[in-house]
Amino acid sequence: MNITSSTVFIPGATSGIGLGLALRLQAAGSTVIVGGRRTELLQQIAAEHPGIDTVEIDTTDPVSIAAAQADLARRHPALDALVTMAGIMEPEDLRDPASLDVAERTIAVNLLGPIRLVNAFLPGLLAQPTATVMTVSSGLAYVPLAATPTYNATKAAIHSFSESLRVQLTKSKVQVIELVPPATRTTLMGQQNSDVAMPLEEFLTEVMDLLRTQPDAEQILVERVKWQRNAEAEGRYQDVLNVLSARYRD
Template sequence: MKITGNTVFIPGATSGIGLGLALRLQAKGNTVIVGGRRTELLERIAAERPGIGTVTVDTTDPASITAARDELAGRYPALDTLITMAGIMEPEDLRVPASLDVAERTVEVNLLGPIRLINAFLPGLLGRPAATIMTVTSGLAYVPLAATPTYNATKAAIHSYTESLRVQLTGSDVQVIELVPPATRTTLMNQQNSDVAMPLEDFLDEVMSLLEADPEAEQILVERVKWQRNAEAEGRYADVLGVLSGRYRS
């Protein structure tokens, strides 16, 4: 992915990593559009962040995704980059029947959402001379956090989906990148002040440096996430699982 000169759509970029990445990409000379469900929040971002475009989109609603795609095609015909940032993370106690509600909601947002977005935007991206799809997984795709079983599963599924997508697009002009964050200080799971989470600005600094250093990268792995990403290959899986299992334990 070239670091500048793109037109980038990031659904789910109204806060946290998504908004931070949107601002970093804008500062590098990209045209950036953020998407989200809450119109009032989008209006505030547009007012406070000059130059950032916005579009209303609910990634749990296929019709909303189609409408956003069609709107963006008219407003930003040069759109060449999709970053599927939208996601939720909620704890589940699988012994409680109500955990099924969390599981179904998580699958709808974290798994079906990116699949629907890619399905809707891929035909247009294939028509560009160069384009990028960036999916967002997690270190928990590689070693799970027991407190969030469905979140982990959806991120593992998106990793697998991304690998297949990349192979299917071999020979096209669409690059496929997987961004793999570690625990990061955002409001996701109330980690904004967590001692075990990576400071958001440090994460963004490293991500931008990695994108710039290797435009052909298939995965963006900050050093902090390699503890999880490489655990199985390095024979540390059980140890890492044990550490993670001690977090959020009820």
């Protein structure tokens, strides 16, 4: 991925990692379009960060995705990078029948959303001289957090989907990158002040350094996430699972 000259669409970039990455990519020289559901928030972002473009999109709605894709095809015909950032993370007690609502909502946003985005934008990306799809999984795709079972499952599915997508696009000019964040200090699950979460700016700096120095990378792995990412291969899976489970065990 060329971070200095790409035209990048990031749905789900109105806060947290998404917005931070959008601003870092813009500062590096790329053209960036932020997508989100709330018009007033998009207007605020555009006003506070001149040069950032915005588009309204609800990634749980196929009609909204199609409309955003058509809009961006007209306004940004050089669009050559998609970052499927939109996601939610909610605790769920599987002993409670109400947890099904959380599960279904999480799957709609975290799994169906990225799949629909790739389906809608891939034809345009394939038409570019070079292009990038960046998916966003999690360290929890590799060792789960007991408090968020469906979130973990969707991120594991995103990892698997990314692997298959990369193989299917081997003969194309579209690069597939999986961004694998650790727990990061954002409002996701109220982690903005968490001592065990990585400071957001540190995470973004390391991500940008990796994108700059490893432009052909298949995964972007900051050092903090390797504790989870490599746990099974290094024979530490049960130990890491126990540590994560102890933080939230009832």
